Amino acid sequence: MIEFTAETWPDPPLAGTEAAAVLAALERQRATLAWKTSGLDAAGLRATLGASTVTLGGLLKHLAHIEDSHFARLWLGVPVGAPWDAVDWEATPDWDYRSAAEDTPEQLYTLWQEATARSRAVVDAALAGGGLEQLGAFTARNGERPNLRRILLDLVEEYARHVGHADLIRESVDGLTGEDPSF
DSSP states (O other): OOOOOTTTSOOOOSSSOHHHHHHHHHHHHHHHHHHHHTTOOHHHHTOOOTTOOOOHHHHHHHHHHHHHHIIIIIIIOOOOOTTGGGOOTTTOTTHHHHHGGGSOHHHHHHHHHHHHHHHHHHHHHHHHTOOTTOBOSOOOTTSOOOBHHHHHHHHHHHHHHHHHHHHHHHHHHHOOOSSSOOO
């Protein structure tokens, strides 16, 4: 389980490099998702809101997939690994969301934490070799390649969208609200 303290809560720098600001914004979104999904049992991770079928467990699994696929496909230019490589995404495009109900909370947390650890390692290695302007391996149909900046900003956007969903779902489960654990 993740421990939340004032000392470990990510806070984007008020001044600093562009890379530090982008990475801190991403880490803050990751931490908020971790906090909004923490301490819940399987029923809590399966709760939905209104007509939506989105669950907190589904968000964890979906974002684990996004972490793995963005860096494998867009940055490294390699196929995404297990469990994603065994899914027929055309037949079941929402597999990550829907299959999360079959997983235990521990499996979901582990899947997401391992995916974020892999992503952090890829980004650390990339930044050791240069800045955010480095181009990834993926080539679009028009011949353009995304730079590391674009990949990270897309990930920040993906997290921000889904952390908003997590806010609403978590509040419906047990009333938890706020932007951080309020140390």
